[in-house]
Amino acid sequence: MQSQQAAASPPFHYGTVSIAGRPNVGKSTLLNILVDFKLSAVSPKPKTTRHKILGVLTGETYQVAFLDTPGLPYRRHDELDRRLLSSTLEALHEADLVVMVVEPKPPGEIEHRLIGELRRETRAAILAINKIDLVKKPELLPVMEAYARLYPFLEIVPISAVQQDGVDTLLDLIVRHLPEGEPLFSPDDVTDRPERFLAAELIREQVFNAYAQEVPYAVAVEIDVFQEQSEEHGGKDYISAILYVEKDSQ
Ligand SMILES: Nc1nc2c(ncn2[C@@H]2O[C@H](COP(=O)(O)OP(=O)(O)OP(=O)(O)O)[C@@H](O)[C@H]2O)c(=O)[nH]1
Ligand SMILES: [Mg+2]
Incomplete structure (x- = not known):
């Protein structure tokens, strides 16, 4: 009787899912x-994300380890681009499944390059066409067709991340394509990054939002004080950071 019950319980799915696409x-x-x-960190400027960032989502029958990646740069021209590119390629190799995020536009040079990477390793991939709130429905069909001709995507899902439209469907499809496996993280884990890192990223995000042009790309944030429930500050958490820039003029 017991073994029958065990056989009836749905299998658990675990997998690493890299989120990749242009900046x-x-x-x-x-x-x-x-x-x-x-x-x-999110900002209206390209190249906001600098490192792979792990985000863990645990459900009843699944755990997904999402990896946010730096946007794939146009060409390898400077040191920053090279670093961003190698971080993104690394995440692609680690993934059980890739979610390639694109705009609702015909594929461009970066998309062709990314698909070339997928093809090299015959990666299982789902295409998410984001920002559909910015276009009319009939404009989507030719975009979906163009991508379907380029790669055998497991699914093509139109979404709007800001309006949370289609995201539940996307998640259902991701889970459906994950391999069976045991969870690697505890159900309460959201990331492997320390709070100091997350605080530094939130500050860096504000710099991206507040400054134009070169300053966001020149800034590095270092948390020098991180006190939880600081007595000195009325029991509130106290965080102090140093912002480094490259030139005096910045
Ligand atoms: N209209 C619209 N804007 C969106 C949508 N999703 C994201 N954005 C905006 O697009 C901009 C870039 O968003 P990010 O999430 O930082 O983009 P990213 O792909 O992580 O960028 P990098 O880290 O630089 O590669 C921000 O201003 C977002 O608010 C969407 O569904 N619709
Ligand atoms: Mg980003």
Whole structure:
């Protein structure tokens, strides 16, 4: 009797899912919505994300380890681009499944390059066409067709991350394509990054939102004080950070 019950319980699914795409398509916005936590910095400027960021989502029958990645740069021209690119490629290799995020536009150079990477390793991939709130429905069909011709995506899902439209459907489809496996993280884990790192990212995000042009790309944030429930500050958490820039003029 007992063994019959065990056989009837649904299998558990676990997998790593890399979120990849050109800069500024909304990868970090999507990660934050999926894990329902403000984990990854979001800004209207490209190249906001600098490192792979892990976001864990645990459900009744699944656990997904999402990896937000830096947007794939146009060409490898500077040191920052090289670093961003290698971080993204690394995340692609680690993934059981790739969610490629694109704009509702025909595929461009970056998309062709990313699909080339998927093809090289015959990666299982789902295409998420984001920002559909910015276009009319009839404009979507030719975009979906163009991508379907380029790669055998497991699914093509139109979404709007900011309006949370289609995101539940996307999650259902992701889970459906995950391998069976045991969870790696505790159900309460959202990330493997320490709070100091998350605090530094939130500050860096504000710099991206507040400054134009070169300053966001020149800034590095270092948390020098992180006191939880600081007595000195009325029991509130106290965080102090140093912002480094490259030049005096900044
Ligand atoms: N209209 C609209 N804007 C969106 C949507 N999703 C994200 N955005 C906006 O697009 C901009 C970029 O979002 P991010 O999430 O930082 O994009 P990213 O792909 O992580 O960018 P990088 O980290 O630079 O590669 C932000 O201003 C978001 O608010 C969407 O569904 N619709
Ligand atoms: Mg990002």
